[in-house]
Amino acid sequence: MPDVLISGAGGFIGKALTTALRLNNFSITELTREKGDIAEPATWEAVPAHQLVFHLAARTFVPDSWSNPTAFIHTNTIGTLQALEYCRKHGASLIYISSYLYGNPTSLPISESAPILTPNPYALSKKNAEDLCLFYHQCYNVNVTIIRPFNLYGEGQKNSFLIPQLIEQALVEHRFHVKDLSPKRDYLHLDDFIRALVATTQLNGLHIINLGSGKSYSVEEIIQTICRIEGENIPLLNDNIRRQNEIMDTVADIRLAKKLLDWEPLISLESGLQRMLQYYHNQLSLKKTTH
Numbered sequence: 576m577p578d579v580l581i582s583g584a585g586g587f588i589g590k591a592l593t594t595a596l597r598l599n600n601f602s603i604t605e606l607t608r609e610k611g612d613i614a615e616p617a618t619w620e621a622v623p624a625h626q627l628v629f630h631l632a633a634r635t636f637v638p639d640s641w642s643n644p645t646a647f648i649h650t651n652t653i654g655t656l657q658a659l660e661y662c663r664k665h666g667a668s669l670i671y672i673s674s675y676l677y678g679n680p681t682s683l684p685i686s687e688s689a690p691i692l693t694p695n696p697y698a699l700s701k702k703n704a705e706d707l708c709l710f711y712h713q714c715y716n717v718n719v720t721i722i723r724p725f726n727l728y729g730e731g732q733k734n735s736f737l738i739p740q741l742i743e744q745a746l747v748e749h750r751f752h753v754k755d756l757s758p759k760r761d762y763l764h765l766d767d768f769i770r771a772l773v774a775t776t777q778l779n780g781l782h783i784i785n786l787g788s789g790k791s792y793s794v795e796e797i798i799q800t801i802c803r804i805e806g807e808n809i810p811l812l813n814d815n816i817r818r819q820n821e822i823m824d825t826v827a828d829i830r831l832a833k834k835l836l837d838w839e840p841l842i843s844l845e846s847g848l849q850r851m852l853q854y855y856h857n858q859l860s861l862k863k864t865t866h
Contacts, residue, residue, distance in 0.1 A: 579776075580625040580667075582606040582613055582658060583632030587732055588672065588765070588772075592629060595769045601776075606632070613654035624665040627776060630658040631672050636735060637697045644696035651700035652707070659711040668718035670775050671708050674701040675725055675825065683791075684828035687723070687783045694820060705783075712781045720775050725787035725827045728847065729765030730854035738762070738797065738848070742855050745801050750810040755817050756795035759824040761787035764842040764850075774836035787827025788840045800848050 579596055583589045584605035593603055604625060611618030613632045633651045634640070640647045655671065662669045677685050678692025693699040711717040728738040737760075744751050763786060771786050792800075802809050833839050842850075 578602045578604070578625040579627045579629060580604045580606060580622060580661075581629045581631060582654075583630075585609075586631060587729075588727070588768070589631050590731075591729075591765055591769050592631070592772055595773055596776075599773060608632075612650075614649050614657060616657055616660070619657050619661040622661070625667055627668050627670070628658055628662055629670045629672070629772070630655060633672070634700075635674075635697070637695055640695055640697035640700070644699075647696050647700040648703070651697070652703040655704035656707050659707055659715075659717060662717045663711060663715045668720075668779070669708065669711075670720045670722065670772065671704065673705055673721050673723050674698065675723060676702055676705075677825070679820070679822050680825065683824060684789065684826040685785065686828040687785055687831060709781070718779050719781050720778050721783045722772070722775065723783065723785050724768060725761040725763060725785070725825060727765055727768055728762050728851070730851055732765075737794065738851065739855075741794075741797060741801060742848075742851055745805060745809050746852070746855055746859060750812065751798050752812045752814075753794055753798075754814045755821070756798070756813050757793055757817075757823065758821055759791040759793045759796075761789070761791045761825050761827045762844055762847070763788045763827075763840060764847040767840040767842050770841075771832060771836055771838045774838050778835065782835060784832050784835065785827040785829055786832055787825075787829055788844070789827055789829045790844075791824055791826045792844055797844070797848070800845055801852065804845070804849055804852055 579601045581589055581593055584593050585607040596603055634647050676691045676698055677689050678694055691702055693702050705721055708719045708721055712719045732739045734740045734743050768786055
């Protein structure tokens with residue numbers, strides 16, 4: 576098994592990936608925020624040679640990218656450039672975790688060849704990083720796999736994301752308050768995502784791969800599922816306010832992932848929500864016993 580370097584190892588995805596790779600007998604070095612700025616060459620120069628790099632470290636909260644685009648370009652684009660330089664110098668392969676970059680799609684499901692759109696500085700920073708990945712593959716022969724995840728969710732995710740936010744509303748506030756019930760997204764549970772990432776370690780060359788469930792669910796359907804699992808009709812306040820330039824539906828075409836990785840999602844949205852609700856119930860119980 577190759578030695579693996581994981582940038583962003585302390586994050587939501589990074590922690591789970593580190594655990595999964597160790598269970599598969601990979602030797603792991605964790606590159607976390609405490610070890611330096613990933614956009615600075617010195618941070619990477621302090622790390623010994625590895626055969627494979629998972630580059631996860633990034634700024635991800637889209638609203639912040641409007642007020643501070645420089646920080647997003649610095650971390651997401653220049654940080655990826657430094658990861659690629661590390662790979663070039665050491666002959667390592669790179670697995671780059673990109674983002675959903677398709678904007679408002681013209682048709683569903685969305686394949687990897689669909690047009691790329693950059694409606695915010697965050698998306699621009701990720702697209703720039705992808706362009707660097709392509710350049711380093713073409714000009715320096717660095718093996719690169721670019722992963723474009725759709726909407727990830729799972730236990731321990733920050734409540735700035737929709738699903739943990741709705742679960743917290745249900746269990747703590749005992750009511751839902753949303754702006755719009757209509758938008759639909761393709762949700763993939765973290766465990767399914769991690770299984771796919773582990774499978775990418777077998778790839779060589781250049782690949783761009785969508786990862787999603789291949790199905791989409793509206794905000795309303797998620798709320799209804801939470802109510803069904805909890806066995807109660809939780810009150811709902813809907814503002815009926817559509818966000819500007821809202822994307823109304825996304826569904827990943829995951830045929831390439833199935834073919835290249837011999838992978839398919841195993842966790843339905845309902846069972847994923849059951850797991851998350853149990854996790855948050857346990858967290859709330861722990862808080863009660865420690866106070």
